[in-house]
Amino acid sequence: MRWSTAYIPTLKEAPADAEVVSHRLLVRAGMIRKLAAGIYSYLPLGLKALARVERVVREEMDRAGAQEVLLPAVQPADLWLESGRWDRYGKELLRFKDRHQRDSCLGPTHEEVITDLLRGEVRSYRQLPVILYQIQTKFRDEIRPRFGLMRGREFIMKDAYSFDRDSAGADASYQAMSEAYRRIFQRLGLRFRVVEADSGAIGGAFSHEFMVLARTGEDVIAVCPACDYAANVERAEILPPESTDSAQPPPPAEISTPGLHTVAEVCAFLGLPPTRLVKTLLFMADGRPVAALVRGDREINEVKLKNFLQAGDLRLASPGEVACLTGAPPGFAGPVNLPVPRLVADQELAARQGWITGANRTDTHLENVSLARDAAISAYADLRSMADGDACPRCRRPVTSMRGIEVGHVFKLGLKYSQAMNAVFLDEEGRERHMVMGCYGIGVSRVVAAAIEQNHDDHGIVFPPPLAPFPVILANLDVKSAGCSARAEELYVLLQGEGLDVLLDDREERPGVKFKDMDLVGAPMQLILGARGLARDAVEAKDRRTGAREELPLTGFLPAFRRWRDEVCAGWSADAG
Ligand code: ATP
Ligand code: MG
Numbered sequence: 001m002r003w004s005t006a007y008i009p010t011l012k013e014a015p016a017d018a019e020v021v022s023h024r025l026l027v028r029a030g031m032i033r034k035l036a037a038g039i040y041s042y043l044p045l046g047l048k049a050l051a052r053v054e055r056v057v058r059e060e061m062d063r064a065g066a067q068e069v070l071l072p073a074v075q076p077a078d079l080w081l082e083s084g085r086w087d088r089y090g091k092e093l094l095r096f097k098d099r100h101q102r103d104s105c106l107g108p109t110h111e112e113v114i115t116d117l118l119r120g121e122v123r124s125y126r127q128l129p130v131i132l133y134q135i136q137t138k139f140r141d142e143i144r145p146r147f148g149l150m151r152g153r154e155f156i157m158k159d160a161y162s163f164d165r166d167s168a169g170a171d172a173s174y175q176a177m178s179e180a181y182r183r184i185f186q187r188l189g190l191r192f193r194v195v196e197a198d199s200g201a202i203g204g205a206f207s208h209e210f211m212v213l214a215r216t217g218e219d220v221i222a223v224c225p226a227c228d229y230a231a232n233v234e235r236a237e238i239l240p241p242e243s244t245d246s247a248q249p250p251p252p253a254e255i256s257t258p259g260l261h262t263v264a265e266v267c268a269f270l271g272l273p274p275t276r277l278v279k280t281l282l283f284m285a286d287g288r289p290v291a292a293l294v295r296g297d298r299e300i301n302e303v304k305l306k307n308f309l310q311a312g313d314l315r316l317a318s319p320g321e322v323a324c325l326t327g328a329p330p331g332f333a334g335p336v337n338l339p340v341p342r343l344v345a346d347q348e349l350a351a352r353q354g355w356i357t358g359a360n361r362t363d364t365h366l367e368n369v370s371l372a373r374d375a376a377i378s379a380y381a382d383l384r385s386m387a388d389g390d391a392c393p394r395c396r397r398p399v400t401s402m403r404g405i406e407v408g409h410v411f412k413l414g415l416k417y418s419q420a421m422n423a424v425f426l427d428e429e430g431r432e433r434h435m436v437m438g439c440y441g442i443g444v445s446r447v448v449a450a451a452i453e454q455n456h457d458d459h460g461i462v463f464p465p466p467l468a469p470f471p472v473i474l475a476n477l478d479v480k481s482a483g484c485s486a487r488a489e490e491l492y493v494l495l496q497g498e499g500l501d502v503l504l505d506d507r508e509e510r511p512g513v514k515f516k517d518m519d520l521v522g523a524p525m526q527l528i529l530g531a532r533g534l535a536r537d538a539v540e541a542k543d544r545r546t547g548a549r550e551e552l553p554l555t556g557f558l559p560a561f562r563r564w565r566d567e568v569c570a571g572w573s574a575d576a577g
Contacts, residue, residue, distance in 0.1 A: 001470070001501075001502070001503050001504070002503075002504050002506050003503055003504065003505040003506060003507050004506045004507045004508075006044065006503070007030075007043060007044050008029075008030040008043070008044065008045055008517075008521065009030040009043070010028060010029060010030045010517050010520055010521065011027065011028045011030070012028075013028075014027060014028055015027055015034070017034075017146070018148060019146055019147060020147045020148060020150060020216060020449075020453065021216060021452065021453060021456055022147075022148055022149065022150060022448075022449035022450070022452035022453045022456075023147055023148025023149070023150070023449070025452055025456060025460055025461050025520070025522075026046065026148055026149060026448075026449065026452065027148070028460070028520060029045060029460065029461055029520050029521045029522065030043055030045055030521070031043055031045045031046030031049065031469075031521075032046045032148070032149065037145050037146075037153065038142055038145025038146075038151070038152045038153030038154065039152065039153055039154045040148070040149065040152060040154070044469075045469040045470075045521060046448070046469075048469035048470070048501075049448045049451075049463070049467060049468070049469045050156065050444060050445060050448060052188075052466060052467050052468070052469070053188065053444050053447045053448060053467065054135055054158075054444060056184050056187050056188055056466065057135065057158045057184055057442060057444065058135070060180040060181075060183050060184045060187070061133050061158070061160060061180060063180065063183075064131070064176045064177060064179065064180040065131060065176065066131040066132065066133045066160050066162075066177075066180075067130075067131070067132055067133070068132075068133055068134060068135075069132045069133070069134050070134050070136060071107070071110050071113050071114065071117075071134055071136065072107070072113065073106055073107050073136065073137060073138075073139070074104055074105075074106060074107070075104065075105050075106075075107045075110075075112065075113055076102065076103070076104055077095070077102070077103030077104060077105060079112035079113065079116055079421070080093075080105065080112055082112070082420060082421050083111065083112050083115075083417055083420045083421055084420055085112070086103075088312060089108070090313075091141055091143070092108055092140040092141050092142060092143075093105050093106075093108055093140075093141070094106045094108075094139050094140075094141045106139035107136075107138060107139065108138055108139060108140040109138065109157075109159065109439075109441070110134070110136075110159055110161070111161065111413070111417050111437075111439060112417070112421070114132060114161045115161075115417045115418060115421045115423050115437070116421065118130065118163055118423060118435070119418075119421060119422060119423035119424070119435075122163065122423075122425050122435070123425060123426060124425060124426055125165050125425055125426065125427050125428060127425070128163055128164055128165045128169070128425060128435065129162060129163060129164045129165070129169055129172075129173055130162070130163045131160060131161070131162040131163075131173055131176075131177070132160065132161055133158060133159065133160035133161070133440075134158070134159060134160075135156065135157070135158045135444060136156070136157065136159070137154060137155070137156055137157075138154070138155055138156070138157045138159075139153060139154050140153060140155075141153055147218075147449075148449060149445045149446060149448060149449035150218075150405065150446055150449045150450070150453070151218075151446075152445065155443060155444075155445045155446065156443075156444040156445040157441055157442065157443055157444060157445075158441065158442040158444050159439065159440065159441045159442075160177060160439065160440040160441075161437060161438070161439050161440070162174070162177065162437060162438040162439075162440070163418075163423075163435040163436070163437055164435065164436045164437075164438075165425070165427065165433070165435075165436070166433075166436060167414070167436055169436065170412055170414070170436035170437065170438055171412070173438050174410060174412050174438050177410055177438065177440045178194070178208060178410050181194075181210050181408050181410065181440070181442070182194065182210075184408075184442070185210060185212070185407070185408070186576070187466060188447065188451070188464065188466050188467055189464030189465060189466050189467060189572050189573070189576055190212050190407075190447075190450070190451060190454060190464065190576065191212065191213045191454060191575075191576050192210055192211055192212050192213060192404075192407070193210075193211050193213060193221060193223065193230050193402075193404065194208050194209070194210055194211075194230065195208060195209050195211055195221045195223075195230040195231050195232050195404075196208060196230070196231040196232065196235060196236070197209040197231070197232045197234075197235055197409065206411075206412050207409060207410060207411040207412065208409075208410050209232055209406045209408065209409050210406070210407050210408035210409070210410075210442075211232075211404030211405060211406055211407070212404060212405045212407050212447075212450040212451070212453070212454055213402060213403070213404050213454065214403060214404065214405055214450065214453040214454040215403055216403070216405075216453045217403035217404040217405040217453070218403075218405065218406075219232060219234075219403065219404050219405065219406055220232075220233045220385070220401050220402070220403055220404075221233060221401065221402055221403075221404050222236045222386040222387075222390070222399040222400070222401050223399060223400055223401070223402060224392035224394065224395060224397060224399050225397065225399075225400060226392065226395050226397040227392060227394050227395040227397070229392050229393065229394045229395070229399070231386070233301070233385040233386045233387070233401060234301060234303040234304070234385065235303065235304075236385070236386035236390075236393070236399075237382060237393045238347070238348075238382045238384065238386055238390055238391075238393070239390075239391050239393055239396070240347050240350075240382075241347065241348055241350060241351035243351065244350055244351050244352075245351065245352045245353055246353070246372075247353065248353060248370055248373060249353050249354035249368040249369075249370055250368050251368060252336060252366045252367065252368050252369050252370075252374055253366065253367055253368055254359055254361075254364050254365070254366060255270070255356075255364070255365050255366070255367055256363060256364060257269060257332075257363055257364060257365045258363040259363065260331070260363075260365075261329075261330065261331030261332075262331065263277055263279060263296040263297075266356065266365060267296065270356065272356065273297075274295070274296035274297040275295060275296060275297050276296065276354075276355065276356055277295070277296030277355065277356045277357070278293050278294070278295065278296065278334075278335070278345075278349060278355045278356070278357045278369070278371075279293065279294050279295070279296055279298075279300075280292075280293050280333040280334050280335055280338070280357060280358055281293075281294070281300055281316065281333070282316070282317035282321065282322050282325055282326070282333060282340070283305065283314055283315065283316055283317060284313075284314070284315050284316075284317050284321065285306075285309045285311035285313070285314050286311050286312055286313050286314075287313075288341070288342075289317065289321070289325055289340045289341070289342075290309060290340065290341075290342045290343075290344065291333070291335065291338055291340045291342070291343045291344070292305055292344050292345075292346075292383060293335055293343065293344070293345040293346060293349055293371070293377075294345075294346045294348075294349070294383060294384050295346065295348055295349060295384075296356075298346065298348070298384045298385075298387075299384060299385060300346075300383055300384060301383060301384050301385040302314060304381075304382060304383050304384070304385075305344070305383050308344065308379075308381050308382075308383065309342075309344070325338075325339065325340055326338065326358075326360040327360055327361065328358070328359075328360050328361050328362045328364075329362060331358070332358040332359060332360060332361060332362060332363070332364060332365070333358045333360060334357035334358030334359050334360055334365070334366060334369070335357055335369070335371060335374075335375035335376075335377070336357065336359070336360070336366060336369060336374045336375050337360065338360060338375070342378045343375060343376060343377050343378055344377070344378055344379050344380075344381060344383065345371060345377050345379070345380050345381075345383075346380070346381070346382070346383040346384050347380045347381060347382055347383075348384070349371055349380065350371075350372075350380050353369075353370040353371070353372065353373075354367075354368055354369070354370065355367075355369045355370075355371065356369070357369045386399060386401070387401065388400055388401050405446070405449075405450040405453060405454075406443070406446075407442060407443055407446055407447050407450050408440075408441065408442040408443070409440070409441050410438070410439075410440045410441075411438060411439050411440070412438050413436075413437040413438055413439055414436060414437065415434045415436060415437075416437070417437055418434040418435045418436070418437055419434050422434075423435045423437075447467075448467070451463065451464060451467050452522075455522075455545075456522075459516070459519035459520065460519045460520035460521065460522055461520065461521060461522025462522055462524070462544050462545050463522040463523065463524055463544075464524065464572055464576070465524045465525070465568070465569050465572060468522060468523055468524055469501070469521070469523075470501050470502060470503035470521070470523050471500055471501060471523060471524055471525055472495055472500050472501070472502045472503070472523060472525045472526075472527065473502070473503045473504075473505060473518050473521075473523040473525070473526050473527070474488060474491055474492055474495065474502055474503070474504050474505065474527045474529065475505040475511075475514045475515075475518060475526065475527070475528045475529065476488035476504065476505060476506050476529050476530075477511045477514065477528065477529065477530035477531070478529075478530055478531045478534075479506055479507070479508055480508075481531050481534075483531070483534060484529060484530065484531055484534055485506070487529060487534055487554065488504060488506065488529050489504075491527065491529065491539065491554075491557065492504045494557060494558060494561075495527075495561070498558075498561075498562070498565075503523065505517070505518065511530070519544065522544065523544060524543070524544045524545060524568060524572070525541070525542075525543070525544065525564075525565060525568055526541070526542040526543075526544055527539050527540070527541055527542075527552075528540040528541075528542065533551070534554070536551075537553055537554045537555055538551040538552065538553060538554060539551070539552050539554055539557070540552075541561075541564050543567075543568045543571065545568070545571060545572065545575070546571060550564070552564060
């Protein structure tokens, strides 16, 4: 491709609404353009990056025995009513009526459609297992679609579904898919971790997430440096406290805390660390109030709380609701005499007595609170997120936390959908049985964004070679010089002969513009040809990742280029670990 005729509208400035670096750089590099909130057009460079991801995904899915299909984007409500998700999925499901007033939706995922497809046709155990996948546009009406391709409303997903005769078969399919996922992210040159995950709204037996490691990631994962344990902190299991203190403090006493609403304010006022406080948070779980207690320096993990309560819907109570329930404004809720039917406490709170809590009265707290003696705690449970230094649930060494971006998710679904939608087959003995399912997603468009979040610098994108729209850019600095242009054309042909997608910058632009654009769009290998180099029979080669430059001879170019290319790629592999 020649830059002079390519549609690569690079920009100096990022759009004002771009909050994350991948969004800024994707727009500036001329890869995407926004149409509406969370909805983007892919321009040639963006589409090329997507195609690179898709190609690796297809190869590895096919190798693992999955077969490609393409399912409809529009889905009838009937199927979602059958699975029970029409009511449960919430506002992310974009619903509409067609001209005959039939309820429909835009597919956010395809468990219903695929289960419907197979239940009509698979009759015998001999037809199983089956793994089908597709690469397709999904629509989820995300509440905060503000991170470009990281969290779009319309985005591209690879989703796969496995159907097996029994649980052992489903485990084998899960293994095969997990293995394929590892290969995919390895081949794409990304640094990633596989972590235990929560199975959330899709439901099912167990699941793992594939996390691209990046400081800017939305997810926090806990990793044990000693064993191979890694988990999303949303789900990481915290061990119960080792010792408990049963010595009772004196009776609770009120302390006046005028205008002090936050843990930090109360602690500063009392001169105590936040570990001495209990925070009491009020939630509405399926419309019923619940109080959740956690130590002052911790946060309630809503995923764990929701799972523990087995609630379909969980939200923080509004300030008005808090006032109604406690008789005080937010900031002063406490567990003593709290008229809420359920009080659940994080297990850590069982370890000691003598807490500071809210008093359910304006400008008042209590000291010397013993939860065992003074409050009606319904249950102690693991309700907070794992943090740095918590014990690894496998080997008890302290874990460390890091940030990641979820690019893939594998679930063992079990019988969830096959039972709800009656997807059955006849086994060897002629008995009717439900198919055992798994589902496996990769956010194809998010992978491109995640690659950029992980690999960029002040000058722009630094694409791993397998993902780069153009792995090599050849900049001709002197397009007006016939000698230089002739040499550039020769190199262009030679490089293409190596099977490389090359972008030849033959624009009539100043060298400075070419250098800036080349860095911005992130080609990992840059070749720079100018009149001065030409006179010395040399072309300059720049490794975009390290910035290292060297001269390659024009006479005997190919062997020198191959050696350099291998070095650049080896550097990437070493970096990816
Ligand atoms: P998240 O927690 O980020 O919302 P999810 O758990 O809803 O993700 P899945 O339903 O498992 O995601 O979807 C499979 C994959 O699709 C995810 O691993 C992610 O890479 C991608 N994905 C999900 N939602 C979006 C989105 N709004 N924009 C881009 N990619 C997405
Ligand atoms: Mg989601």
